[in-house]
Amino acid sequence: MKILLLGGNGQVGRELRRSLAPLGEIVVTSRDGRLEPEGPAEALDLSDLGAIARMVGRFRPDVVVNATAYTAVDKAEAERELAFRINAEAPGVLASACAEAGIPLVHYSTDYVFDGQGTSPYREDDPTAPLGVYGESKLAGEEAIRASGVEHLILRTAWVYALHGHNFLRTMLRLAAERDELRVVGDQVGSPTPAWLIADVTARLLANGATDAGTLHLTTAGQCSWHAFAGEIVRLGVETGRIERAPVITPIPTADYPTPARRPAFSVLDTRRLEQVAGVGLPQWRQALAKTLDV
Numbered sequence: 001m002k003i004l005l006l007g008g009n010g011q012v013g014r015e016l017r018r019s020l021a022p023l024g025e026i027v028v029t030s031r032d033g034r035l036e037p038e039g040p041a042e043a044l045d046l047s048d049l050g051a052i053a054r055m056v057g058r059f060r061p062d063v064v065v066n067a068t069a070y071t072a073v074d075k076a077e078a079e080r081e082l083a084f085r086i087n088a089e090a091p092g093v094l095a096s097a098c099a100e101a102g103i104p105l106v107h108y109s110t111d112y113v114f115d116g117q118g119t120s121p122y123r124e125d126d127p128t129a130p131l132g133v134y135g136e137s138k139l140a141g142e143e144a145i146r147a148s149g150v151e152h153l154i155l156r157t158a159w160v161y162a163l164h165g166h167n168f169l170r171t172m173l174r175l176a177a178e179r180d181e182l183r184v185v186g187d188q189v190g191s192p193t194p195a196w197l198i199a200d201v202t203a204r205l206l207a208n209g210a211t212d213a214g215t216l217h218l219t220t221a222g223q224c225s226w227h228a229f230a231g232e233i234v235r236l237g238v239e240t241g242r243i244e245r246a247p248v249i250t251p252i253p254t255a256d257y258p259t260p261a262r263r264p265a266f267s268v269l270d271t272r273r274l275e276q277v278a279g280v281g282l283p284q285w286r287q288a289l290a291k292t293l294d295v
C-alpha cells in the first residue's frame with residue numbers, strides 16, 4: 001500500500017510515521033521539507049491550495065492521511081482566516097482531489113466541535129455547536145470532506161499529548177519545574193489521548209480496510225478534568241525523575257483562567273463505534289499516560 005502522509009512533524013504525524021511504516025511505502029510531507037528530528041520530506045505548505053492537488057496527482061497514493069491542522073486554539077480567535085484556510089479549505093481541496101482520483105482520505109477532528117453542554121459521552125451523530133474559531137474551522141473541514149463525496153474516515157479525538165510538540169503534558173512538566181503552585185481548571189472534563197494511540201488505531205483501521213467508515217470517535221477510555229490530568233502528570237513526572245518535586249496543584253473554575261477562546265465544559269466522546277469497527281479496546285487515560293511516560 002502506498003500512503004501519502006501530510007504533516008509528518010505534528011504530534012500525531014510523527015507517530016504515524018512509525019505506525020504506518022509496516023503497511024507499505026509512505027511518502028511524508030512537512031511544511032519546510034524536513035522531518036523532526038532529521039531527514040528529508042516532501043515540502044507542502046497547506047496555504048498553497050493548488051499544491052495540494054498537485055501532490056496527490058504526483059504520488060497517486062492508495063490512501064492519503066492528513067495529520068496537518070491549525071491547532072492554536074486561542075490564537076485562532078484572532079487568526080480566523082488562517083485557521084479556516086488550513087482546517088477547512090485545505091481539507092476540502094484535498095478531499096476533492098482524492099474524490100476525483102478515487103483515493104480514500106483519513107482525517108482528524110476534535111471534541112471542540114461540541115459545545116460541551118452534554119452530560120453523557122457524545123456520539124458521532126450528536127449535534128455539533130463549536131464554541132470557538134478552532135472548533136468551527138475543524139467542523140467546516142469535516143463538512144467539506146463529507147460534501148466532496150470522497151471515501152473517508154474522520155477520526156475525532158481529544159486532548160492530544162506526546163513527549164514531542166506543543167501539548168498540556170509538556171506545559172505541565174515545564175511549569176511544575178518552575179513553580180510551587182499550579183492553578184488548573186477543574187470544571188472542564190475530557191479524555192486525554194496520546195498521539196501514539198491515535199496513530200496505532202489509525203494503522204489498524206487501514207489494515208482492516210475501514211477507510212469507508214465515516215466519522216468515528218477515538219480517545220482513551222474514562223474521563224478527567226484538566227486539573228486531574230495535571231495531578232497525574234506531576235505524580236508520574238516525579239516518579240520517573242522528569243521533575244524533582246511536585247508543586248501544589250489547585251483546582252480553579254474556568255472563570256478564573258480567562259482565555260480568548262471558550263472551551264467545552266464536557267467533551268467526553270463515546271468511542272463504541274470505533275471499538276467495533278477497529279476491533280480494539282481503548283486503554284484508560286491513566287494507563288495510556290503511564291505508558292507514554294514509560295512507567
Ligand SMILES: NC(=O)C1=CN([C@@H]2O[C@H](COP(=O)(O)OP(=O)(O)OC[C@H]3O[C@@H](n4cnc5c(N)ncnc54)[C@H](OP(=O)(O)O)[C@@H]3O)[C@@H](O)[C@H]2O)C=CC1
Nearest residue numbers: 009010011012031045046068069071108110157158159160
Ligand atoms: N492537539 C490536540 O489536542 C488535538 C488535535 N486534534 C486534531 O488531531 C490532528 C493532529 O493534531 P496534532 O498532531 O496535535 O497537531 P500539531 O499541532 O502537533 O501538528 C499539526 C501539524 O500541521 C502542520 N501545519 C500547520 N499548518 C500548516 C501549513 N500551513 N502547511 C503545512 N503544514 C502545516 C504543522 O506544521 P509545522 O510543524 O510546520 O507548524 C504541524 O506539523 C489535527 O487534525 C488536530 O486538529 C484533535 C483533538 C485534540
Ligand SMILES: Cc1cn([C@H]2C[C@H](O)[C@@H](COP(=O)(O)OP(=O)(O)O[C@H]3O[C@@H](C)C(=O)[C@@H](O)[C@H]3O)O2)c(=O)[nH]c1=O
Nearest residue numbers: 071073110111112158159160168171183184185226257
Ligand atoms: C497552562 C494552563 C492551562 N490551563 C487550562 C486552560 C484550558 O482550559 C486547559 C487546557 O489548556 P491547553 O491550552 O493546553 O489546551 P487546549 O489548547 O484547549 O487543548 C485543545 O487543543 C485542541 C487542538 C483540541 O483539539 C482539544 O481537544 C484540546 O486538546 O487548561 C489552566 O487552567 N492552567 C494552566 O496553567
Ligand SMILES: [Mg+2]
Nearest residue numbers: 071072073074
Ligand atoms: Mg493549546
